[in-house]
Amino acid sequence: MILFGASGHAKVIIDILEKQDVEVEFLVDANSSIKTLQSYSVIHESNYESKDSDQVIVSIGSNKIRKKVADSLNVVFGWAIHPNSVLGDDVTIGQGTAIMAGAIVNSSTNIGSHCIINTSSSIDHDCTLEDFVHISPNATLCGTITIGKGSHIGAGATILPNLNIGKWATIGAGTIVTSDIPDNAVVVGNPGRIIKYNE
Numbered sequence: 001m002i003l004f005g006a007s008g009h010a011k012v013i014i015d016i017l018e019k020q021d022v023e024v025e026f027l028v029d030a031n032s033s034i035k036t037l038q039s040y041s042v043i044h045e046s047n048y049e050s051k052d053s054d055q056v057i058v059s060i061g062s063n064k065i066r067k068k069v070a071d072s073l074n075v076v077f078g079w080a081i082h083p084n085s086v087l088g089d090d091v092t093i094g095q096g097t098a099i100m101a102g103a104i105v106n107s108s109t110n111i112g113s114h115c116i117i118n119t120s121s122s123i124d125h126d127c128t129l130e131d132f133v134h135i136s137p138n139a140t141l142c143g144t145i146t147i148g149k150g151s152h153i154g155a156g157a158t159i160l161p162n163l164n165i166g167k168w169a170t171i172g173a174g175t176i177v178t179s180d181i182p183d184n185a186v187v188v189g190n191p192g193r194i195i196k197y198n199e
Helices: 008-019 063-072
Strands: 003-004 026-029 040-044 053-056 185-188 195-197
Touching: 026 185, 053 063
Parallel strands: 003 026, 003 053, 026 040
Antiparallel strands: 185 195
């Protein structure tokens, strides 16, 4: 596996891949001053030449940057699924997605490509997460929730059942969402309220 992005998020993905006995070949980063990470070599992005056999995970926490990088690559995207995560039997997971330790994803949930399901987050039954979504540590999605493309659910946030979160929305840490949220909205508080819109 080749990782694009050599920062803290990559360290977590390296740990997952090692626990899965998946070999990490090297990392690629835009910062030429980074030469190694966790004993793995890091090359500058200008020196990377993709091969059809390459398997890649974009190990960048920012949803927008992760999308930009993923869209620029013509490779096969892999998965990183921690062995201490819990997945329902009929959960589907798109390419490039990472699921961290302690995460729980329950029955009939569909997770898109290049998502991050972070440490100890909980996603209940019949949820749909579109591509490039990030569910932060300890966030809770109750049943039958849709999270639109590129949205970020902050640490410890709770989304009540049967709600829709729009595309590229930001739900602040600890927020309690009690109603549908439109595209690009930034929501904080209990109950959650829109304070502005992302560009």
